[in-house]
Amino acid sequence: MNNDRRDILLRFGIVYVIILAVAAAIVFKIIDIQYLERPIWMKLASRLTQADREAPANRGNIFAADGELLASTLPKYYLYMDMRSDALHDTIKNHKKPLFYEKVDSLAMSLSRKLGDKSKDEYKRSLISAFKRVDKRFLLYPYLVSFSDMQQIRKFPLFNLGKIKSGLCEEVYARRVRPFGDLGSRTIGDIYGDGARGGKNGIELAFDSLLKGKPGVFSRQRIAGRWENVVAVPPENGADIFTTLDVSIQDITESSLLKEMTALQANEGCAVVMEVGTGEIKAVANLGRLPDGSYAERRNEAFADQGEPGSTFKVASIMAALDDGLISENDTVDTGNGLYSFFGQVMKDHNADRGGYHKISVAQAIWYSSNVGVSKAIYNAYKNNPGAFVDKLYSMKLNQRMHFDIPGAGRPHIKHPNDKNSIWSNTSLPWMSIGYEVGMPPIYTLAFYNAIANGGKMIRPYLVRSVQRDGKVIKSFTTETINEAICKPTTLTKIKAMLEGVVTSGTGKSVASPFVKIAGKSGTAQISKGSAGYKSNGVTHQVSFCGYFPADNPRYTVICVIRQPQIGIASGGHMAGAVVKDIAELVYAKKITVTPKEIAKTNNTPKIPAVKGGNYNEVQTVLSRLAINFMGDKGNYKWIQTLSDASSVQIRPMDNRRNSVPNVVGLGAKDAVYLLENIGLRTQLVGRGKVVAQSLAAGAYPQKGQTVILSLQ
Numbered sequence: 001m002n003n004d005r006r007d008i009l010l011r012f013g014i015v016y017v018i019i020l021a022v023a024a025a026i027v028f029k030i031i032d033i034q035y036l037e038r039p040i041w042m043k044l045a046s047r048l049t050q051a052d053r054e055a056p057a058n059r060g061n062i063f064a065a066d067g068e069l070l071a072s073t074l075p076k077y078y079l080y081m082d083m084r085s086d087a088l089h090d091t092i093k094n095h096k097k098p099l100f101y102e103k104v105d106s107l108a109m110s111l112s113r114k115l116g117d118k119s120k121d122e123y124k125r126s127l128i129s130a131f132k133r134v135d136k137r138f139l140l141y142p143y144l145v146s147f148s149d150m151q152q153i154r155k156f157p158l159f160n161l162g163k164i165k166s167g168l169c170e171e172v173y174a175r176r177v178r179p180f181g182d183l184g185s186r187t188i189g190d191i192y193g194d195g196a197r198g199g200k201n202g203i204e205l206a207f208d209s210l211l212k213g214k215p216g217v218f219s220r221q222r223i224a225g226r227w228e229n230v231v232a233v234p235p236e237n238g239a240d241i242f243t244t245l246d247v248s249i250q251d252i253t254e255s256s257l258l259k260e261m262t263a264l265q266a267n268e269g270c271a272v273v274m275e276v277g278t279g280e281i282k283a284v285a286n287l288g289r290l291p292d293g294s295y296a297e298r299r300n301e302a303f304a305d306q307g308e309p310g311s312t313f314k315v316a317s318i319m320a321a322l323d324d325g326l327i328s329e330n331d332t333v334d335t336g337n338g339l340y341s342f343f344g345q346v347m348k349d350h351n352a353d354r355g356g357y358h359k360i361s362v363a364q365a366i367w368y369s370s371n372v373g374v375s376k377a378i379y380n381a382y383k384n385n386p387g388a389f390v391d392k393l394y395s396m397k398l399n400q401r402m403h404f405d406i407p408g409a410g411r412p413h414i415k416h417p418n419d420k421n422s423i424w425s426n427t428s429l430p431w432m433s434i435g436y437e438v439g440m441p442p443i444y445t446l447a448f449y450n451a452i453a454n455g456g457k458m459i460r461p462y463l464v465r466s467v468q469r470d471g472k473v474i475k476s477f478t479t480e481t482i483n484e485a486i487c488k489p490t491t492l493t494k495i496k497a498m499l500e501g502v503v504t505s506g507t508g509k510s511v512a513s514p515f516v517k518i519a520g521k522s523g524t525a526q527i528s529k530g531s532a533g534y535k536s537n538g539v540t541h542q543v544s545f546c547g548y549f550p551a552d553n554p555r556y557t558v559i560c561v562i563r564q565p566q567i568g569i570a571s572g573g574h575m576a577g578a579v580v581k582d583i584a585e586l587v588y589a590k591k592i593t594v595t596p597k598e599i600a601k602t603n604n605t606p607k608i609p610a611v612k613g614g615n616y617n618e619v620q621t622v623l624s625r626l627a628i629n630f631m632g633d634k635g636n637y638k639w640i641q642t643l644s645d646a647s648s649v650q651i652r653p654m655d656n657r658r659n660s661v662p663n664v665v666g667l668g669a670k671d672a673v674y675l676l677e678n679i680g681l682r683t684q685l686v687g688r689g690k691v692v693a694q695s696l697a698a699g700a701y702p703q704k705g706q707t708v709i710l711s712l713q
Helices: 002-036 038-048 099-115 120-132 147-153 202-206 247-264 310-323 362-367 371-382 386-395 428-433 442-453 489-505 572-591 596-601 616-625 669-677
Strands: 049-055 069-081 168-177 216-223 226-233 240-243 268-275 281-289 332-334 339-342 345-348 359-361 464-469 472-476 481-483 519-526 541-549 556-563 639-644 649-653 682-687 691-694 707-712
Touching: 069 147, 099 120, 099 147, 247 268, 247 281, 247 556, 247 572, 268 442, 268 572, 310 362, 310 371, 310 386, 310 428, 310 442, 310 489, 310 519, 310 541, 310 572, 332 371, 339 371, 345 371, 345 428, 359 362, 362 371, 362 489, 371 386, 371 428, 386 428, 442 489, 442 541, 442 556, 489 519, 519 572, 541 572, 556 572, 616 639, 669 682, 669 691, 669 707
Parallel strands: 682 707
Antiparallel strands: 049 216, 069 168, 216 226, 240 464, 268 281, 268 556, 332 359, 339 345, 464 472, 519 541, 541 556, 639 649, 691 707
16 A cells, blocks of 8 residues: 555656656746847847838828719839749749749740830840849839739739749839819829828818828738738728819810910919809819910919909999998999099099090999999098998908818908008008909909809808718718808899899990800909019009809809910900800800790790801801801802801802902901911901901001901900
């Protein structure tokens, strides 16, 4: 019994000693690895892993109001090969050559056909050379390739075996693309070239923190002889921005502005379309002339320009005095011969050289954009208390800064006579009343006219409807009221009647459309050159028109501002008004449903359109395609004049011999200029449309270099 007990204790002791020995060995090994061998293992680990890196998030997309994609981030790739891959050097089963040499011919052929920068033989030589050097980072193609191209390249011989075997490496670069090209480019904005810096301007900058998301973390580890990215913390991709922009209205707006600016050879211009009831901006176009004469979006003039608005501001001045009960729309103002002196400074009407308007009503002063009429009415109303005039403008919220979704937006500046930091003179009141000594970005003028169209309620124009992530709205924007009522309802009725009168009877006659009723106000202002004044290095102008349509039931408000037109006599109604009319007609045709009853109202229009004279072959082509009858004989002449009646077009020959001035009345501007300049004359155009008068009589002997003034209508 005792022997058995001793045997058990002995065995237990042996096991216990062994366990202690093993435990001691483990502890010793831990201490050895942790302290004695630590430098060796840390050196090995450093060769197998790299420091954590930032995993970039995908930048969010920008969409139009109808879901059209305006800006997105697409991956592009640089292509490399790691010639150190063991598989490339292995001999294929039952073959004598390494895998690389078995596939190099077919790979070189595929690369040459797809990328096209080198021949098959050139690719083969460069691949073999890199293989012999065991190049760890051989650049296959010097340019970025698209995602779709990358998908095809991965299927090429050798590459279709996978990254580890083929050694194919790729570096991904995110590139911002706009499917509609430069459409609304300055409003949508740009991002910096390296992408990491984010938005550069426009909506891209305003919503940069939401668009770029949150980066994750990945480490680089050596797996199966290759460095691979191992994601530790996945990135959170950027949110999507849904704007208020309408692609079709944006296209119409840009095209209309570009067409007019090209014709005028203007320096800068902008146009904005806003939905009356909501404040949603449907289009923003900003164009600047480049050194080569072409146009591109350089800066967001519609939001940033703090220049003097000119005559479009007259409506606010007259509204203030009407609402204060200091004037009536029927009051008579004596404008005299179009010249009036305020404290030694002469105010001038645009028709002063033709004798002025003399006695007109306050309403007519708006129709005809009479500087003297408006300034005299306002000065007489507020001369004893000019601060009351400015206070009234302030009460309309015309000076209130608004937040827009565009960085760098300007703000209105309307000085006050009691403000010690501003310069107020005896002439400030009359000059402010017609839009000088006032700073007003176009977007603020648009908001004011939109308030008129909107029954007196001023709302903030805005560009972004919502911010969404994975289809869920995380932030939304709605209509924001700035001023419930800019004036009394009776005042508003009178102002709206004046704006309709501008188009039917005043400076905006050329804006009148047979298709949609437009109301608004033109503006023509000299551009200030700061301390140099208005006339230094010649007078330059800014022309503008702001209005809404349809005037009876406003849906959209539009403003167009064009700076420094080089061709023609500066006229807000003819120049900027042409853009507004074009936009209104095209948007009306696309966006506003016309009832059969409304269509019936236009059925009394002539069946035969007015046809301009010109080159016979061109006129014949157009009339034939439109199935319009034409009568008469061109004789031996290439150029004809036309006369339209209710059922046909009459043509007659036009003699354009070089020894006499041709009769270009009835021709379009392009044809008239061609014929006159072809015989050595210079031309000056006044107005728009077809030629109704020429300063040199037809048949007169032309003197080379002589100027012919053509009146167009």
